[in-house]
Each structure stands twice: as C-alpha cells, then as structure tokens.
Amino acid sequence: MKRQLHILSPVQLLNNSALFKGHRVKLTVNNVCLTSSNPPILEGECDKYQGMHIDLADGVHEDFSVEKFDLILGDSLCRWKKEGFASVWIRFTLQQGALISVAANHGFVYHHAENKHAVMCQWLDMDSPSRLPQFATHQVGVAGCVVDHESKSVLVIRDKHKRYSLWKFPGGLAELGEDLNQTAVREIYEETGVKSEFHGILAFRQQHDQPSAYGRSDLYFVCYMTPLTFDLKPCLREIEACMWMDLEELESHPQTSAITRRIVKLVKKGLGEGFNDVTFVGQEFQSIYKDLKYVMYHRGIVDDGPLPYVHSILEARRKKTTG
Amino acid sequence: MKRQLHILSPVQLLNNSALFKGHRVKLTVNNVCLTSSNPPILEGECDKYQGMHIDLADGVHEDFSVEKFDLILGDSLCRWKKEGFASVWIRFTLQQGALISVAANHGFVYHHAENKHAVMCQWLDMDSPSRLPQFATHQVGVAGCVVDHESKSVLVIRDKHKRYSLWKFPGGLAELGEDLNQTAVREIYEETGVKSEFHGILAFRQQHDQPSAYGRSDLYFVCYMTPLTFDLKPCLREIEACMWMDLEELESHPQTSAITRRIVKLVKKGLGEGFNDVTFVGQEFQSIYKDLKYVMYHRGIVDDGPLPYVHSILEARRKKTTG
Structure with missing residues (x-):
C-alpha cells in the first residue's frame, strides 16, 4: 500500500491514542499537510472501521462550485483508495443539492x-463486499391495553382513515427518543383523554412492508396499563369512537382483529393468575456509553427482590416533581 | 375554499371509488385539465390524509431546469394550498440534486x-401543527443466547472494534425484511459457525442516542436458542474470540455486562422451571393487508393447545425442502 509521507494510515490513527476522540479521529494534525497537499483533497474524520467522514455542512468547508467539487472529490477518492480507507461518507446541506x-x-x-x-456514502474496499450499515429499519408503534380490574373491561377505540374500522386498543407511532411506556401513556391520553399507568409489555408484533412505513418494517408493542381516570374525551380528528368494553364482548366481537382477541386472552390469564406471569416488565440500566440509560424488558425474576421497574421509577419521579 | 372547475377536491377524490387504487388516488382523469391549466402545475397522486405526492423519479416527468422547476413549483404550491391539501411530498433522483x-x-x-x-416534504395546513409522520426511528439488533442444556453452557463471543471488549452473546443488526429469528440464526452462524434453532425472546432493550445509529434509537432482542452443531469457526474479521462458557462462570465473569448477567439469570430460571415461563414465543398471523404475514410474540397460552410457533413452522419448512 503506497502512502504519502506525513499522512497517518487509518491503523496508525487508531493506534495514536492522543488522536482518539470518541468514535472518530479528527485529522487536525494533518491539516497543514492535507491543505497544502497537491492536489488538495477534502478534509474529514476517520472512524474505527476505516471510514472517512466529510461534513460539508459544518460551516467550515468552502462553498464549492459544481466544477471545483467535481475536481476535488475525484482527487480525494483517488487518495483515500490509496490510503486504504474502506468507506467514505459525505454530509450535505439543503443548499448543496x-x-x-x-x-x-x-x-x-x-x-x-x-x-x-443528507448523508451519502460509498464503499471503497474492492476486496470485500460492502459492510456499510443500513439506516434505521423499523418504525415503532405502541398500543395500550388499559384494564379496569373492577369492571373487567378495557379501553377500545375505532380508527378514522381506515378501510377496516375495527375495535382496537388506542396507540400510535413512537416519537424519536420516547420510551415505549411514554408512547403508550401519551397516545392513550391523546386519543381518549384517559390518564393511565404503564406496567409491562403483553405482546409485540414484527411486520415487514407495512403500508405507510415508506418501505420500512414495523414493530408494534401492546402494553398492559391500568387507568388513573375513566372519563372519555375522544379526539375526533384521530379516532371515530372510544368506549370501555367488557372483555367477553370484545373477545367475541365481529369487528375486531386476531391480535386484539389474542391480547384479550392474555389479559384474562393475567386477571386470573397475575400479570407477572404474562408480561415483560421494564427496568432501567446504566449503559456502557457515558450518560446513557436504557430500559430492559423481560419476565420478572422474583428472587431479585423488588426491582425498580420503570413504572415505579416514573411514579417516584412524578411524586418528586409534584410533591 | 376556492376551487377551480374540473379539479376534484381531496374529499371528492376519496369518494370517487373508481379512482381509488390502494392508498393513493392517481389524478389521471385530470391530466388534460392539469396539463392544460394555466399556469401549469406538477402532476401527482393524492393520499387519504390530503397529502399530494409528486414522483419526479417516475421517468414520466420532464427534466426540469432549475429555473422552470422554480416557477412550476411556486405555481403548484399556490394551487395546492387553495385546494386544501395538507401536505406535499416530492421524490427526486440522484441527478435531480x-x-x-x-x-x-x-x-x-x-x-x-x-x-x-430522496423524498422531501412540506406541511401546508397553517391551521394545525404538522402531522407529517417521521421516517423509521429504530435500528434493530438481535442476539442469540444458544443454550447447551447438557453442559449448562452458553455460546459467547468477544467483539472486535470495541473499547470495552466483554464476553457477550453473538448477534448483530437485522437486515431490512428479516424476522427476528432469522437474524439470530444468521448472526450466530456468521460469527461462530454454530447452527442453531430459535425458540423465543428472553428479553429486549430500548436505547436512544446509541452511537453508530445515526441519531436513531436501538431495539435489541435477546433470543433463546438451542444448538444444532457445536464446532466453533469464529469469523475473525468480526469477532476476537468465541467459546462455550459455563453459565456460572459467565454470571460471575468480570468482563461481562449487566444485560448478559441478567440473561444468565433468566436462562437458569428457564433450565429450572421451563423456558415457557420466561420467554415470549412467536406465532405467524395473516395481516389485514393482502399477502402480508406478521409474527406476534407473547407468553405462551397453554389452553390454546399446541400453537404453530415460528420455530415449528420453520422446522416443518426445513423438513419439506430437505426431505
């Protein structure tokens, strides 16, 4: 592999701990070398997979004309290939179309x-198939099965905008950054006006090629919730109707889906034998990534003693902020 | 709302069943009207949420110059706003940057x-906040916990390219269109050479702002698997090492994570009391969307009799194709 003097190879960059900042290595020490190199090439950062990242949206790069960009990109690719980079990534502003x-x-x-x-990419390593990871593959939907233990009824809605208008549980798409329990609480409240509390996951579904997911797949979680309020204030822009429906009635209702009937079975099992037997409950963990937390869901393990399940954490937070 | 003659409003379009094709309504009946309209506007399709979709990548639209596109887009937006469209979507080729x-x-x-x-969008309805749905929010990772019941050991690996090299279960990102069980089987085989069979979901984790997810969130599923083969052929490009490790040793190993230790606890519970008590098992359902199937995962319901769980279906398919 030919290598120009004073340019560190990707491996050298990774071995140079002084250069290592998080997941990318900034080529600052090479700035002079790169900008004075002949021909000039684009400046960027190197990741640990031998990927070169150029951020044309960083406000530092000059405003390239089409002709100048064509020239410098050609020269840069030539150099990066010689240097052994496996991939190149370029980020553009809207004005750089x-x-x-x-x-x-x-x-x-x-x-x-x-x-x-917009981010574009190219796989450079001709000796191996592309290992460029794909962007997010799933949208996430969350429905809440709000169970009133006293009346043995659940909160159901009928969607607007649907060809098949079935009785189902309130829910909707998770917003970016939202935990499953937060989506459930928000969607139930938005659609029906009912405030509720999250306890665990009853079931989830994976479906591909779902219409309206722009070619992506869909993961749909059904949560076990209990009501904090009971009055219905349906959002008529989103739903056609909502009601508290007896579990037996819902199970045998002609206008409902297989997934809803299956959830009813699980709820009946939960009411009979306890919901810890049918749900995955959540617990917050500290991630290995600094400052990040995650929620892990699984069958409750009794011998762990009382776990700080998500709803208890949230309850504690709520009390702290309101009390 | 002003409306030009011979142009159907979004509501009229939806009520015109002859025009309804799947989820969008093609404005073919208006072609003459639209193309002869003065000023000319872009042709598109209307969805049931009053969204207008323009596909400049369909090979039918002319090659617009920047100047001409500027003019026709301005006139089109003016008309769509008058017509009461809530949103506009435009799809571009790479050459239309x-x-x-x-x-x-x-x-x-x-x-x-x-x-x-690339697809661009704009919310037009000034009277209400944008309801444009976001593109896929999650990447999906799948790990397989392959349990050898006889030796009470599990298959573990150590990642390459990691700052913290811990013993963990083999796994990786789901490819678009892949079911969770397929990802688990594929990743275990790719990383370790071990063939395995899927039985259920032991746990899953939701994490936001995960590095290397391009700002998206991460859902990570851990599957309960059993081995079909035992010989190790580690893929040294992806992993540093792999081995069968005793459950007790893994649980107390200093180089492992909280999530791995938690999974070990669940596996020990499964080995003691049966895995049906700790996993969500999968079953295939027919979607309401023609030709689509989905897999639903939840706690097994005994009174349903023997369910056609995913692994049984796959087993049957495998036998059919090999036998």
Whole structure:
C-alpha cells in the first residue's frame, strides 16, 4: 500500500491514542499537510472501521462550485483508495443539492436524509463486499391495553382513515427518543383523554412492508396499563369512537382483529393468575456509553427482590416533581 | 375554499371509488385539465390524509431546469394550498440534486433518502401543527443466547472494534425484511459457525442516542436458542474470540455486562422451571393487508393447545425442502 509521507494510515490513527476522540479521529494534525497537499483533497474524520467522514455542512468547508467539487472529490477518492480507507461518507446541506449529483457521478448514493441534511456514502474496499450499515429499519408503534380490574373491561377505540374500522386498543407511532411506556401513556391520553399507568409489555408484533412505513418494517408493542381516570374525551380528528368494553364482548366481537382477541386472552390469564406471569416488565440500566440509560424488558425474576421497574421509577419521579 | 372547475377536491377524490387504487388516488382523469391549466402545475397522486405526492423519479416527468422547476413549483404550491391539501411530498433522483435546493427555497425539507432516491416534504395546513409522520426511528439488533442444556453452557463471543471488549452473546443488526429469528440464526452462524434453532425472546432493550445509529434509537432482542452443531469457526474479521462458557462462570465473569448477567439469570430460571415461563414465543398471523404475514410474540397460552410457533413452522419448512 503506497502512502504519502506525513499522512497517518487509518491503523496508525487508531493506534495514536492522543488522536482518539470518541468514535472518530479528527485529522487536525494533518491539516497543514492535507491543505497544502497537491492536489488538495477534502478534509474529514476517520472512524474505527476505516471510514472517512466529510461534513460539508459544518460551516467550515468552502462553498464549492459544481466544477471545483467535481475536481476535488475525484482527487480525494483517488487518495483515500490509496490510503486504504474502506468507506467514505459525505454530509450535505439543503443548499448543496447540486453537489449531490456530482457525488452521485463519482459513485456515491444516499445513506439517509432528514430535515436539513443528507448523508451519502460509498464503499471503497474492492476486496470485500460492502459492510456499510443500513439506516434505521423499523418504525415503532405502541398500543395500550388499559384494564379496569373492577369492571373487567378495557379501553377500545375505532380508527378514522381506515378501510377496516375495527375495535382496537388506542396507540400510535413512537416519537424519536420516547420510551415505549411514554408512547403508550401519551397516545392513550391523546386519543381518549384517559390518564393511565404503564406496567409491562403483553405482546409485540414484527411486520415487514407495512403500508405507510415508506418501505420500512414495523414493530408494534401492546402494553398492559391500568387507568388513573375513566372519563372519555375522544379526539375526533384521530379516532371515530372510544368506549370501555367488557372483555367477553370484545373477545367475541365481529369487528375486531386476531391480535386484539389474542391480547384479550392474555389479559384474562393475567386477571386470573397475575400479570407477572404474562408480561415483560421494564427496568432501567446504566449503559456502557457515558450518560446513557436504557430500559430492559423481560419476565420478572422474583428472587431479585423488588426491582425498580420503570413504572415505579416514573411514579417516584412524578411524586418528586409534584410533591 | 376556492376551487377551480374540473379539479376534484381531496374529499371528492376519496369518494370517487373508481379512482381509488390502494392508498393513493392517481389524478389521471385530470391530466388534460392539469396539463392544460394555466399556469401549469406538477402532476401527482393524492393520499387519504390530503397529502399530494409528486414522483419526479417516475421517468414520466420532464427534466426540469432549475429555473422552470422554480416557477412550476411556486405555481403548484399556490394551487395546492387553495385546494386544501395538507401536505406535499416530492421524490427526486440522484441527478435531480439541484432541484432539491430549489424545493428547499420553497419550504421543503428532507423526509428520508436511501440509495438512489430522496423524498422531501412540506406541511401546508397553517391551521394545525404538522402531522407529517417521521421516517423509521429504530435500528434493530438481535442476539442469540444458544443454550447447551447438557453442559449448562452458553455460546459467547468477544467483539472486535470495541473499547470495552466483554464476553457477550453473538448477534448483530437485522437486515431490512428479516424476522427476528432469522437474524439470530444468521448472526450466530456468521460469527461462530454454530447452527442453531430459535425458540423465543428472553428479553429486549430500548436505547436512544446509541452511537453508530445515526441519531436513531436501538431495539435489541435477546433470543433463546438451542444448538444444532457445536464446532466453533469464529469469523475473525468480526469477532476476537468465541467459546462455550459455563453459565456460572459467565454470571460471575468480570468482563461481562449487566444485560448478559441478567440473561444468565433468566436462562437458569428457564433450565429450572421451563423456558415457557420466561420467554415470549412467536406465532405467524395473516395481516389485514393482502399477502402480508406478521409474527406476534407473547407468553405462551397453554389452553390454546399446541400453537404453530415460528420455530415449528420453520422446522416443518426445513423438513419439506430437505426431505
């Protein structure tokens, strides 16, 4: 592998601990070398998988003309291939649309885009098949099965905008950054006006090619909830109707789905034998990534003693902020 | 609401069953009207949420110059607002990058992009907040806990490319369209050479802001598997090492994570009391969408009799194709 003097190879960069900042290595020590290199090439950061990342949206790079970008991108690719980089990633602003077509001519395709930025990528390593990871593959839907233990009834709705208008549990798509329990509480309240408390996951479903998911797959979780309020204030922009329906009536109702009937069976089992036998409960853990927490869901383990399940944590937080 | 003659409103379009094709309504009956309208506007399809979809990548639209696209997009937006459309979506090819910047000047932002296409969108209804759904929010990871009942040991690996190299279960990211059980079987085989069979879900974890997920969230499922083969052929490009490790040793190992230790506890419970008590098992259902199936996971319900769980279905298929 040919290598120009003073340019560190990806492996050298990774071995140079002074350069290691989180997941990418900034080529700051090479700035002079890179900018004075002839021909000039694009400056970027290297990741631990030998990927080169160029951020044209960082406000530092110059405003390239189509012609100049065409030239510098060609020279850069030539150099990166010689240097042994496996992949290249470029981030563009909305105003750099013309440069996207230039990059496409050099073999780049879209990796993802949202709001004001697009990211393109290219696999350079001809000796192995592309290992470029795909962007997020799933949307997440969350429904809440709100069980009134006293009346043995559950909260159900009928959707608007549906060809098959069935009685089902209130729910909707998770917003980015929302925990499953938060989505359930929010959607139930938005659609029906009922405030509820999360206890665990009754079931989930994986479905591919779901219409309206833009070609992505769908994971749909059904949560076991109990009501904190009972008055119904249906949001008529989103749903056609909502009601508290007796479990037996829902199970035999002609206008409901297989998934709803299955959930009714699980709820009846829970009411009979305890919900710890049918749900996965959640617990918060500290991630190995600094400052990150995650919630892990599984069958409750009795010999662990009373676990700080999510709803208890949330309850404690709620009391702390309100009390 | 003003409305030009011969242009159907979104509501009229939806009520016109002859026009209804799947989820969108093609404005073919209006072609003449639209193309001969003065000023000309972009042709598209209307969805049931009063969204207008323009596909500039369909090979039918002309190759717009930046100037012409600027003009026709301005006129089109003017008309769509008058017509009461709530949102507009435009799909572009890689070669139409310059038009993306034009659309941005008219208020469009990226909704998503992948490979050779980008989709931009704009919310038009000033009387209500944007209800544009977000693109897929989660990547999905799947790990397999392969349990050898005889030796009370499990298959573990140590990752390459990790700052914290812990003993953990083999696994990786789900490819688009793959069921959880398929990802588990594939990743275990790719990383360790061990063939295995899927039985159920032991636990899952939701984590936001995960590094290397491009700002998206992560859902990570741990599956209960049993081995069909035992010989280890580690893929040294992906992992550093793999081995069969005694459950007790793994539980007390200093180089393992909280999530792995928790899984060991669940496996020990499963070995003692049966795995039906700790896992969610999967069953295939027919979707309400024609030709689509989905897999639903929940605690096994004994009174349903022997359910056609996923692994049994797969087993039957395997026998059918090999026998």
